Amino acid sequence: MSTPAQPITFLKGHGTENDFVIIPDPEGRLELSAAEVARLCDRRAGIGADGLLRIVRSAAHPEARAMADAAEWFMDYRNSDGSVAEMCGNGVRVFAHCLERMALAEPGELAVATRAGVRRVTLGEDGAITVGMGRAVLPGPGLTVTVDGRSLSARHVDMGNPHAVAFVDSLDEAGRLLEAPGVAPAEAVPNGTNVEFVVDRGPRHVALRVHERGSGETRSCGTGACAVMVAAARRDGLDPAADGETVTYTVDVPGGSLIITERADGEVEMTGPAVVVAEGILDPSLLEGA
Numbered sequence: 495m496s497t498p499a500q501p502i503t504f505l506k507g508h509g510t511e512n513d514f515v516i517i518p519d520p521e522g523r524l525e526l527s528a529a530e531v532a533r534l535c536d537r538r539a540g541i542g543a544d545g546l547l548r549i550v551r552s553a554a555h556p557e558a559r560a561m562a563d564a565a566e567w568f569m570d571y572r573n574s575d576g577s578v579a580e581m582c583g584n585g586v587r588v589f590a591h592c593l594e595r596m597a598l599a600e601p602g603e604l605a606v607a608t609r610a611g612v613r614r615v616t617l618g619e620d621g622a623i624t625v626g627m628g629r630a631v632l633p634g635p636g637l638t639v640t641v642d643g644r645s646l647s648a649r650h651v652d653m654g655n656p657h658a659v660a661f662v663d664s665l666d667e668a669g670r671l672l673e674a675p676g677v678a679p680a681e682a683v684p685n686g687t688n689v690e691f692v693v694d695r696g697p698r699h700v701a702l703r704v705h706e707r708g709s710g711e712t713r714s715c716g717t718g719a720c721a722v723m724v725a726a727a728r729r730d731g732l733d734p735a736a737d738g739e740t741v742t743y744t745v746d747v748p749g750g751s752l753i754i755t756e757r758a759d760g761e762v763e764m765t766g767p768a769v770v771v772a773e774g775i776l777d778p779s780l781l782e783g784a
């Protein structure tokens with residue numbers, strides 16, 4: 495990154511403890527390399543986060559320009575290793591909350607451009623935020639997830655980004671999750687995938703652990719919770735688009751709970767919190783040598 499003329503401000507926030515460094519960059523002047531994003535997200539040498547959200551005007555970003563009429567703001571999401579991902583469900587809530595906090599958006603409804611398309615966000619007066627997450631796509635063939643030397647059948651669900659959802663009897667079956675689980679066939683997920691392990695907690699109530707592509711195990715994943723809800727509904731014989739009935743599940747994550755609804759038109763909605771815990775200015779030395 496070239497030396498910026500102005501100090502770089504940041505916010506730190508989370509959604510169900512999936513945490514983010516948020517960098518407002520309305521005119522799109524900060525092109526952060528993968529190494530710079532990884533340094534910012536480093537929990538010892540940096541600020542520390544599961545991912546980074548750059549707030550850029552859609553018109554100022556080549557990947558978002560075509561969405562500028564529909565959504566003024568583009569969420570440039572990066573995983574903690576610096577890799578680019580299409581979509582981040584918890585991130586969209588935190589992103590919208592930051593826009594409102596910075597008076598860049600009115601309370602109420604707002605559209606956010608992402609690499610997976612435009613997402614509609616409703617900022618509730620009670621602090622809960624609902625996001626229209628689009629339709630789930632379930633590519634036909636199943637996947638096999640290998641973790642701790644065990645192979646598990648998994649459902650492939652695309653929520654704009656890829657997920658492999660494996661139902662287990664105990665979340666301990668995922669082991670320590672220090673490394674990415676194996677997923678086969680590799681050709682089905684050519685860009686890698688997020689992997690969710692799921693147990694039942696009660697009627698229309700499940701809990702998950704997740705290993706995120708590019709970030710490792712995190713305490714929540716919004717797109718993952720949506721993928722899990724849809725996989726659980728199909729397993730339970732429910733398909734709102736075919737049955738004409740809206741279905742809602744509670745999805746517990748290690749960092750809290752998300753409410754996920756699949757409507758009769760196939761649209762998946764996620765409701766959950768967004769929190770900002772700090773605001774600050776980057777010391778320019780943080781990115782030196784990254």
Ligand SMILES: N[C@@H](CCC[C@H](N)C(=O)O)C(=O)O
Pocket residue numbers: 512545573578579580581582583584585655656688706707708709712714715716717718
């Ligand atoms: N934590 C996110 C998902 C972030 C992207 C993911 N790691 C990927 O690479 O697809 C969420 O809340 O959805």
